[in-house]
Amino acid sequence: MNEQAAPGRVGDVRRRNLSLVMDSIARTGDAKPSRAQLAAGTGLTKAAVSSLVADLVESGLVSEVGLYRDGERGRPGQGLELSSRRGVVGMEINVDYLAVGLVDLGGNLRFHSTVESRNRGLAPHKVMERLGGLAAEAVAAAAAADISILGGGLAVPGLVDEQRNLVLSAPNLHWEHEELKPRSLLEGAPLGVRLSNEANSAALGELWYGKGQPDFLYVSGEVGVGGGVIIGSELYTGPGGSAGELGHIVVHPDGPACSCGGAGCLETFAGQEAIFEAARIPDGSLGVRTELLLAALAAREPQATRAVHDAGRYLGVALASSARLMDIEAVVLGGHFAVLAEWLKPALMSSLERYAPGLLDPDNLTVSALEHSGTLLGAAGQVIRSVIESPFEFLLASKLA
Amino acid sequence: MNEQAAPGRVGDVRRRNLSLVMDSIARTGDAKPSRAQLAAGTGLTKAAVSSLVADLVESGLVSEVGLYRDGERGRPGQGLELSSRRGVVGMEINVDYLAVGLVDLGGNLRFHSTVESRNRGLAPHKVMERLGGLAAEAVAAAAAADISILGGGLAVPGLVDEQRNLVLSAPNLHWEHEELKPRSLLEGAPLGVRLSNEANSAALGELWYGKGQPDFLYVSGEVGVGGGVIIGSELYTGPGGSAGELGHIVVHPDGPACSCGGAGCLETFAGQEAIFEAARIPDGSLGVRTELLLAALAAREPQATRAVHDAGRYLGVALASSARLMDIEAVVLGGHFAVLAEWLKPALMSSLERYAPGLLDPDNLTVSALEHSGTLLGAAGQVIRSVIESPFEFLLASKLA
DNA sequence: CCCATATAGTTCAGATTGAAAACTAATTGG
C-alpha cells in the first residue's frame, strides 16, 4: 500500500505535547495564557505544562510577559506568549510587484514594504536580486527591533516544487522550470526560506490570520485564477501538490482555447486579461486598467458590466462544481475578485443558485479582510506554523548550536 | 480556530504501536511475518514487538500460524496473521439488488450472496427486513466456519449521516431523511454496523483489496453517478462528509435541469437513465436494458453509440475539472461505466485530451477489478480498518467483557 | 553424532515522561 508509519517512542509524547502547548499559546493569541490556563485547556496536568513551558522558554520560542492582576483572588499567573523577538520574513513575487514583510511568532506584521516591479518576462535571477534588496530592508528592520529571524517564506504565482526550490511553471511570469535560490535571500536564517504558491499562501494567511474558519476555498484573482483549498484547518494540496487549480476547471465545453492547452477554462472568462479584454479596457499598467474598469462599471458601461457579469456567472459555475466535488461550504474572494466583488457578487450568486441551489449560503461568500498582506502573512506563516507544530526539532537544533 | 488536540499520554505510545503492528501484519498479507520481521519492518525492537504481539494474540485479533521452515539456518519464526476466525459482514442496498458478504480480518471474502430486489420506492423498513434475511445467512455461514462476527458495514446509494444512522438523501431509492436501524441486522456484534455511502465504500474496497494505489478517483456509475476520492490512502469526505459528488459537477452551463435542482450536471448526460433514454432503450429491468444497450452498441446503432459517446465526452469534462481541482492522477471506473468501458473509453480519453491535455495518463484510467464485491469489501473493510487502526480500544473492550 | 553458527524470541535493567498528590508561593478580602 503506502509507506510504513514510524514507530512510537516514549519521547514522542513530549514532542506532541510541546507542540500542543505551543499551539495552545498561539491560538489563545492576545489573551496570553498562564501555565494553569494551558493545563486546563490542554488536559495536561500543571506539572507537565510547567515542564514543557520551561523547555520552550529556555529555547526562546515562548516568553513570559508579566503577571496577571485581574482582581481575582489567588496567586496571579505568569502570562505566556510566542516570542515577539523571533520573526519570519514573508516575501512575494507577483507579476506587477514585489513585497516583503516581517512577521513575529505571534503573527504580528512588524514591517512591510511593497514596490512595483514589472516582473513578467524578467529573468528569475534579476527578480531575485531586486527582491534581495527588499529582504535586506526587512533584515535591517528586524535588527532594529531586536528580532532574530528564524527563516522566510517566498510566494510566487505559479506551481512550485517546494523540496527542490523549483518554479515548475509560472505562465504569467513566463517562467518554466526555473530554479530559485531562496536561501540566498536570508543568509544564516536557521530554518531557511520556503518556496510556496501564491494562492495557497494567501489561503493559509486567511486561515491563520484572517477570519479563521476551518473549511473554505480561497479564490485568488491575480493575472491567473488560482485557488487554495483549506479543509479542517489544513491546506489541501493533493497528491502531487497542485490542487486548487480553479482557473482550469471547464465551465463551458464549447468555450475558447486556454493557454493551458485545454478549452473552456474558467480563466478564459474570469482571468484579469479576459475581463479587461471583454470590457474593452486598453492596454496599460494593472493599476490604470483597474481604475478604468471600475470607472466603466460605475458609469454602467454595457461592455464592462457584461464582462464582469460573465466572469461572475462562470465563477459561479466553477464554484458550484467545486463545492459539490469537495463539499466546500465557504468561499473567500481575493485579488481582483475582491476589488470587483461589489459588481461580481450578484451574477455569481445567481449563477450559484442556478447550478447548485442552496449549496452555498450567501453569508459564506466573503471577501478577504487581509488584502495584500494575506499572501505575505501566509508565506511567513508556513514557517511559523512548522515551528509551532514541531518545536522539539527546533529545540534540538538550538541545543546543538 | 478549530478543536484542540488531545494531550499525549505515556500510554499513547502503545496505542500507536499496537496499530503499527496490526497494520504491518495486514500489509504483509499472505507473507505471514514473524515477530523478528515485524521488528525489522517497523523499526521497533524485538522486545517491543513481542510484547505488542502478545497482547494482540491474547485478544484474538492475531493468530500464530505455524513455523517458518525455509531452509535457512537458525531458529524458525512463528508466522503471524490477522485472525481468520474474526469476521465482519459487508452489506449493500442498491436500487435493483441486495447483497451481503462475510469478510475475515485478513480481507478474504468467505461467504457471498446477492439477491435481486426492486428497492426503488420501497419503505426502508421493508428493505431492511429483506436484508435482515440475507444477513442471517451470513451469520449462519460464520457460525459454520467458526468465525466470530465483530461488526458490519452497510453501504447505501445515497448521502448518509454515519453518526446518526440516517440516510439523508437517496434519490434513486426515493428515500429522504430516513432513519435506519443497521444494528438490528447483527444483534450482539460488539462493533455494531456502520452505515456508509456506496461510492465511498466501493472506492475504499478498491483501495484496500484492489489495485491499491494510494491516490485515485473512483467513479461509480449506478443509477446515479457517484464518486469516491482516495488521497494518500485515505477517503476524502470533505468537511461535511459529502465530497466526491461527481454526478453534479456542471459539465454544460446550458444543459438540462437536473433532479438535484441544478442544471447541466454530469448525471443528466451520463447517469444510467440518461444513457438508456438517449439510446432509446425501452423501460424494463436493469439487466434487460443493459443487455439491449450492449447489443445495440455491438450492432453500432447510431443512437446508442451517440448516447455512450456523449456520456464519455461529458465524463471527460467532469474528470478534467476534477483532476485539475483536486490534483488527481488516476481514475478507476466502476458500475455501469465498467460495463460500458470498451465503448466509453475512446470518447472519454479524447475529451480528456481536449480539456486537460496530458493531465491523465491513459494507463491511469482503469476499470475496477473487484466488480460487484468491491462495495461489500469496502463496507466491511471500514470496520476491519477501524480495528487495525485502534486495536487498543478493541483490547480494552474485550478485557471488560 | 556433536558442536559451531545463526536466527527467533524473552527477560531484565535503565531512561523518559506524564499523572496524581502533596507542597510552596503569592495574592485578595475580611
Next chain:
DNA sequence: CCAATTAGTTTTCAATCTGAACTATATGGG
C-alpha cells in the same frame, strides 16, 4: 494578619520503550 484561593513546583509512581544479555531452536560441517 490570617483564611481562602489560585499558581506553580516537587515528589512518587506507573507505563512503556530501548538495549543488552540470555534462552530456544534450527542448519551444516567435521
